[in-house]
Amino acid sequence: MHTKSEKIEKILIYTLLCFLLFLSIIPFWLMFVNATRSTEQIQQGISLIPSKYLKFNWDVLTGRGFNIWSGLKNSAIIAFSSTFLSIYFSAMAAYGLVAYEFKGRDTLFTIILVVMMIPAQLSMVGFYRFMLDLNLVDSFIPIIFGAISSPATIFFLRQYLLSSFQKELIEAARIDGEGEIGIFHKIMLPIMKPALATMGIFGIVGSWNNYLMPLTLLTSESKYTLPMLVQLLKADIYSTEYGGIYLGLSLSVFPLLVTYLFLSKYIIRGITLGGVKE
Template sequence: MRHATTVPQKLYKVLIYVVCIILALLSIFPFWVMVVNATRNTYQIQANAVSLIPSSYLANNWKVLVGKSFNPLKGFINSMIISTCSTILTVYFSSLTAYGLVAYDWRLRQPFFSFIMAIMMIPAQVTSIGFYQFMYRINMTNNFLPLILPAVAAPTTVFFMRQYLLGTLNIDIINSGRIDGAGEFHIFNRIILPIMKPAIATQAIFSFVGSWNNLFMPMVLLTDSDKYTLPIMVSLLRGDFYKTEYGSIYLGLTLTVLPLFIIYFLLSKYIIAGVALGSVKE
């Protein structure tokens, strides 16, 4: 009987592994095709758009890519400045807001949280016209600050951080710190933030990816080509000289997503832990 019950369990595990491997390959496939096409020329891509074997035109595609207006180093630096600064502001102030919603019992706590949830329903495009007009009147267009400072208010991140604290935070820890004479910001910075490391890592990568891939607002606010981000530069590859240089376009796309892969693999352990713990309900 024991042998009869273990065989179906082994088959079930094998089936799960096979399905996971297939899903992983399907997820990797489009990215691998993009990387391979970055090493091919236009004729090869037009003849066969899908290939799994790299070619030898990577150096030529790079020369074509940087030969005109595409400056990957400048775009990388601009994107890194905006994404890094906005990510730091997002995770810190969202954690601070979530801490206030969980650790303190005040009369308007639930209405304030409901207001944050209502803001989540408003698309960014709805407020973009008013935001641009306001930035134009205070001479803040063509500047990185309008792309960084709004990260202080990130309702989605606040929601996730609040859910995480509801499942992990013990109020007695806060009370012990207060009894020892620690201030509120000292308790938050030295006690609460270390507890929130998995959630911070998770939201850091999500915030970084969202800011890195942001195309709409940078295109609205930035007019100086020296301040263009990588997504803007890649969007410009679809026209003018690069219209028929498909290999160079794929190379530009690869350069855009490569930093995201590196950051994800560095923080993947924390991301998985943060998502699991952050899903706790009240």
């Protein structure tokens, strides 16, 4: 039987959680609602009820050369390709740091931590110059393959392996004649599945919303990502159509919400196991 104080405490906790849920959802709802409102209505104030200007905003959006399908394709290519390469090679690096004992292992991990603390913007000028020398400017290649080096992903996956790694499985597989690459793919990757899904969500969201790096490297409008195309929606100061801008933002956010809904069940499990060492 629950005491009265326990019931009150539970009610307060659920009330707080509902309030936090409301704060998390309301910005997205307002964005979707504003995508159905006219510029005049948006300027008049906040509304939680959708309006009837969705078709008008869509015409405004497409009338300004906003190629939603091109931007969606470019963002998807960059986001999913870079995320796959990042989590795959990061998983391999994390597995090597945990499973193998070699000289300089701790030093190497320390270097990874130091690199993780350095803002990526500091190396952007040098990276752009390097890509210019390699004639890779205005290409997806440096954006995708540049994501392979992900110290934060390596750190998270290493922490996850420290809580779930069993050396006996590796030794048993070796006795059965399985090679090191086979052990990694057949045993370790399935074990790391929750952590890989968690970092996959973070990687896709970060890459999808990445604006600065594509803006620096991409010059052809046909290769622009969705965030770059949304930025182009700003017209002159006398005729800014905020409804069209909100519709463009909604279109750019919607794929992320769908991806999150499919993979969200792994987040709590992955973060919990990755952050605690038993």
